[in-house]
Amino acid sequence: MREIQHSLNVPLDSIIAEADRDRLDNLGTFSEVSWRVVPLEDDTGILSFILTESIQKTPPGALPVYDEKTGWSLTGGWIIQNFRGRNQTLQLGGSIGGQDTYGINFADPWMFGNHVSLSLGIGRSLFRHNFLDRELDVGSFQMTFGRWFGESIKSSLGFELEEKSFSNDNTVSDYYYYFSPQVSINYDTRNVYWNPGKGILVSHYFYFMNGIETPETSDYTFLIWRQSYSLFFKLNQSKKKLVLALNGTVKRKWGEKEEVWLNYFGDSYTVRGWALPNQKLYNSQDESFRFGHESAYASIELRKDIIPKYATKYGTEFGLSLVAFYDVGMIAEDWINLQNMKPMSGTGFGIRIPIPMVDAIRIDLGWGYRDGEWNSPTLHWGIQQKF
Secondary structure (H helix, E strand, O other): OOOOOOOOOOOOOHHHHHHHHHHHHHOOOEEEEEEEEEEOOOOOEEEEEEEEEOOOEOOOEEEEEEEOOOEEEEEEEEEEEEEOOOOEEEEEEEEEEOEEEEEEEEEEOOOOOOOEEEEEEEEEEEEEOOOOOOEEEEEEEEEEEEEEEOOOEEEEEEEEEEEEEEEEOOEEEEEEEEEEEEEEEEEEOOOOOOOOOOEEEEEEEEEEEEEOOOOOOOOOEEEEEEEEEEEEEEOOOOOOOEEEEEEEEEEEEEEOOOHHHOEEOOOOOOOOOOOOOOHHHHHHOOOHHHEEOEEEEEEEEEEEEEEEEEEOOOOOEEEEEEEEEEEEEEEEOOHHHHOOOOOEEEEEEEEEEEEOOOEEEEEEEEEEEEOOEEOOOEEEEEEOOOO
């Protein structure tokens, strides 16, 4: 197995063995991974890894699913992990309700050898914008190639071809058709991806939207550069980890800055503790400091394992972590205005529960603060760690 790098016929190195264990865990196909040494009569031993395979596929079916932006939807589909025994993932599905979708996604982490991956997807999504008086209809095709360089540097190069319309009262008000190359490069030394106890992650992502001119649309472009810096420090020696996690993220944008491309703060991935904006709040301009195209924010989390992840008798993973957090940031129309903004912040606590296929469920309760005033508590829901 390519993740096991401990040499043969050499003295045991527990540091290398533990790193091998982490690499196996990062595959995402095992609920539990451990190692031990089996002693032999000649005073040597065999390094043995014990793997508990997680759920590899779901039966076709439907379940109610909640999304922070679009609300509840009845989501159905079929997910196969480790497809064809090659750690490939195949997803077919759709939803009705807060978001109407259908699509297919495929990912292969070893498409062209050990370090080259491929992912692609095609689908359509229809939903109501949460703060503009618009209905969205989005059809897209995306393809991405990934490449590892050594053990810590990973990159990706891809594109999406997307058609997006914004309508009001069944009348299309804005129509966009664009080809968008995208590039990312990460430096990643985290030991365990889903819940790191040590390491750093430096991420740079570039997205260039190039509008395709049609009778309904005009030529338009913009470039987004998102940079993120994360550090993780384990503060104890127990198996029940206590981890200090730090993150800073900056988003720059050049080019078209129309209203339909506005971003906002106050969800589970930016500054927590603020209720999601709606049309009434946006139109009132009472919290205009929450909307913009360029932003900068930082987060501090103290993460404590209460029940370390383990495999149940059904082969699924389970565990529980408690998290205390503090977020602070600013968002504005442009970089000059951002530097003059008063920051908004949020603090609170939450839980993390590992589950198959999506790493973990994240639930946070936060209180927002700005300019001497506190908000009422707000509940946030997300998938995977915030960073």
